[in-house]
Amino acid sequence: MSDTKASDKNYDGFTAEERDAMKERAKELKASARRGSRAAKADTEGEVLAKIAEMPEEDRVLGERIHAIVKDCAPDLTPKLWYGMPAYARDGKVVCFFQSAQKFKARYATLGFNDQARLDEGTMWPTAFALTRLTPADEELIAALVKKAAG
Secondary structure, eight states, rough: OOOOOOOHOOSSSOOOHHHHHHHEEEEEHHHHHHHHHGGGGGHHHHHHHHHHHHSSSHHHHHHHHHHHHHHHHHHTEEEEETTTEEEETTTEEEEEEOOOOGGGGSSEEEEEETTSOOOOTTOOOOEEEEOOOOHHHHHHHHHHHHHHOOO
């Protein structure tokens, strides 16, 4: 008799989308290694804008607005790709990122903040926000969060 549980038989490992994201991350790391000391001069913003341009219209509109808000509110953050997603980093470490709904076949796009973000408040705080559209009030909130995250 096998020790394998019935629920283990349904586990297939990573989804196709997760495997694609890991492949994209491997490409990003290789490209960064090839750049070497030229990394600071590389057109990583162009890569981010190209990735946003590939998104379906609904996500593209959100991605373009998030990019503009981050660039305006936190110009010291460097745009870069992270697992194939637009991300914004301080000293090479991702502070925040935009994940299109299409990326993992989700119901909504996501604006996420990594532990490098300085959003700590009390013993619990949000690190990701679902986005379906952006109102002026949403954009103000995002701007405030990005400013705080960038420190």
